[in-house]
Amino acid sequence: MLRRFRFHPCGNYRDHYEKELTIFETDFGRLWMTIGLSVLFGLVPFLLGSYPLYIINMIGIAAIAALGLNILVGYTGLISLGHGAFFGVGAYAAAILATEWNFPILLALPAAGLITALVGIIFGLPSVRLKGLYLTIATLAGQFIIEYILLHWEGLTKGTMGIILPEAGIFGLSITGDRGYFFLIYLCLVLMTWLAVNLVRTKFGRAFIAIRDNDRAAEGMGIPVFRYKLLSFGISSFYAGLAGALFAYYMISITTEPFNLMLSVEYIAMIIIGGLGSITGTIFGAIFITGLNEALRWFTDWLINVGGITGVELTVAPLREFAFGLAIVLFILFEPKGLAELWRIIRSSFRLWPFSY
């Protein structure tokens, strides 16, 4: 039995708080989401080749990690510069659990997330209790300390050798190749997005937002600020850890190299470009940055093939760094609400289309 479709009313007729909290104001939103998800899971993995699927998978992993960072930065107003290292902790936790303890992937993923949350809380504990930006400094320290531990605790992490993960399987079904991981990564992404969307409209999310907007007022309203800040940091680390674990399984072998400060800056770029405090924006940001990464790689390859600049040592890393920095700076100066705001403007101009009044 089909419900009657709901359209936009021509005014604000909300008379309950529940109506303020709805995710889909009209049934069109649900319809588009259903269409989007069926295209994503029904068509994308079967039509695209291996390389586009690889990029899409990397976007999915980045989006999960960036969602966590946005809960921390965008909703709670705390900055973390160690997200890349926490991502690495998740990757190593999953790798160690899978090789040393033979954890199945379904158990290793959440376990890696929990371990990372724990590590995050250890670094967060001394700084979260203080007002101001001490967490930013502590996570910066965390970034370097974790990098050091990953590289030098050779009994556990095998140092520069890296770890090779066994093949993953769920219920006897082995997950291999880009398509297999596409389903795993995007099921995780949908689940984590659903969790994040619902988290920010519960008591917890409202407490986070209250702390971001005015921590003294939040304290005055009876929100235990320290506990909620720590919770937010834990949740954010959990997301990073889960994404890192997915990354480890997908890459099959991991070394400490990718989990540096640059990765943390990359995640910050994602949420700023996407939009602070916006779940859709986070996903846009992940698409933008991962796309930019690939585009820059193509661009440098093209420059090298064209020749003419041989002899100049042109690698992609500095160009990437420059482009990310520039993107962060430009978005903060000109569109601080990010791509999510652009998307909202585009949508609302089409909402009443073709009759603008």
Add this chain to the structure above:
Amino acid sequence: MDFFIQLLVNGISIGFLYGLSAMGFVMIYKASSVLNFAHGELLAIGAFLFLALVTWAELPVAAAFILTLAGTFVFGFIVERLFLRPLIGEPLIEIIMLTVGLAAMFKGALLLIWGGNLYTYPDLLPEFLAWNWGVVQVPPVYVSAIFMGIVFLLLFGLFFKYSSQGIYMRSVADNQPAALSLGVHVRRVFALSWAIAALVAGISGIILGLINGINVHELSSIGLKVFPVVILGGLDSISGAIIGGIIIGLLETMTGGYLSPSLRDVIPYIALVAILLVRPYGLFGLVEIERV
């Protein structure tokens, strides 16, 4: 024992350099309570500007030095004007993210121009600066670092205590709206603080380059080492920056000498976490920690 004394001397001299680098950082923090994550890149820009003037333009050292100082001063001004001024009045978190973006941008640009290679300056410092006391040998670079550290410590101390601009800076840092309503030119204060910070960073960049050679990665990582130094010394204390720098420098060289060379680069950050745990306002900072 000789080894210990040599480490002690090295630690103190490196510490003075850290302190000198941290001073520019504290300058910006004192005036606008912005944590500047691009400080290491300011160091590198000063060092590379000097390199370009000395080796490519082949200017005499004194002229190159003065031009570098002028250049970094103007550069700080431009950075403030282009990137920081539009954000006056915006939430602090956005300004700090902006400095993270600026850091990535400057570092990328420097790497695109000079690459990740190690450059060295020609021998500039006269030999008579070297100190030799029996077993203890202090190379001229370290002597000039200590000398510069003391000079700037005095200059900044006097500047903040007695000059009107220094007092304006302190007032803006303390309470921006109140300073504004009392007629302090807040924008000029910000511009000046960035310009002076860039200038001091330029000087420390040159001295760091004289010691280790100039490398973008190296210099920008020293810019991040400023954080343990200022947290230890107290975020808003100029003399704390020097003393914090000396302690961190000693900690580094002692760890490098006695424990393990690889731990050397991480020990300041371990110290940082420990300090946050017991004394977050540092040794000399204003005790103004709010637990909210």
